[in-house]
Amino acid sequence: MSSDVELSGIVIAGGRSRRFGVDKRRLRLWGESGPHLLGHAVALLQPLCVETIVVLNDAEAWPDVPARIVPDEQPGSGALGGLISGLQAMRTPAALVIAADMPLIVPAALAALARWPFTGDALAPTPPGQPDQPQPLFAVYRHSVLPQLRRAFAAGERRLQAALMALRWVDPGPALWHRYDPAARSLLNLNTPDDLVAAQAWLRQVE
Ligand SMILES: Nc1nc2c(ncn2[C@@H]2O[C@H](COP(=O)(O)OP(=O)(O)OP(=O)(O)O)[C@@H](O)[C@H]2O)c(=O)[nH]1
Numbered sequence: 001m002s003s004d005v006e007l008s009g010i011v012i013a014g015g016r017s018r019r020f021g022v023d024k025r026r027l028r029l030w031g032e033s034g035p036h037l038l039g040h041a042v043a044l045l046q047p048l049c050v051e052t053i054v055v056l057n058d059a060e061a062w063p064d065v066p067a068r069i070v071p072d073e074q075p076g077s078g079a080l081g082g083l084i085s086g087l088q089a090m091r092t093p094a095a096l097v098i099a100a101d102m103p104l105i106v107p108a109a110l111a112a113l114a115r116w117p118f119t120g121d122a123l124a125p126t127p128p129g130q131p132d133q134p135q136p137l138f139a140v141y142r143h144s145v146l147p148q149l150r151r152a153f154a155a156g157e158r159r160l161q162a163a164l165m166a167l168r169w170v171d172p173g174p175a176l177w178h179r180y181d182p183a184a185r186s187l188l189n190l191n192t193p194d195d196l197v198a199a200q201a202w203l204r205q206v207e
């Protein structure tokens with residue numbers, strides 16, 4: 001794929017924050033006057049993408065999010081269901097996809113991912129030292145993967161990473177991290193309150 005193809009930006013954001021305990025999408029890690037986590041994710045994608053889509057199931061609670069909000073085709077079907085719904089809604093040949101719970105994405109790393117030339121169906125970085133762990137929610141997918149993802153979902157697959165690994169996926173390799181995000185902090189996602197403590201420590205360091 002050429003590096004100048006138009007991208008849709010998709011935030012997968014219909015989770016329930018069960019491990020976190022409160023709706024993590026509402027966290028304001030940059031102070032009360034800063035964005036909430038979902039708004040932060042949208043703002044990261046906007047400069048890189050010709051349209052921005054958020055996949056969630058309580059659209060009425062997010063009237064001010066400057067993105068096209070689409071619901072899950074099957075609410076509660078997990079992040080794989082959310083990805084399928086987002087890819088169905090997109091209007092470009094490929095999408096840059098992130099989750100709503102990633103407070104430390106380095107904009108330059110995301111921009112590099114968006115421009116990275118690749119062959120194959122998906123571009124998914126692996127964490128340093130973990131070449132068999134492609135990250136499905138810091139990734140680029142071609143729209144053409146939709147039928148394969150739908151078949152996996154219909155067959156009962158709910159594990160997003162497993163569905164990604166069944167595609168022809170490509171790793172941009174360690175150069176992405178070396179150049180833009182040496183600790184790969186872009187991949188940190190807030191699953192538990194402990195993850196929030198770690199993220200806040202990082203944010204204090206970079207401020
Ligand atoms: N659209 C959609 N997104 C989902 C769904 N489940 C999870 N997600 C999103 O996928 C991303 C990764 O999910 P998790 O980290 O497990 O987040 P979560 O589901 O809110 O958290 P837990 O309830 O603790 O698993 C988050 O941005 C979630 O909002 C779903 O059923 N639909």
Ligand SMILES: [Mg+2]
Binds near residue numbers: 099101189190191
């Ligand atoms: Mg998570």
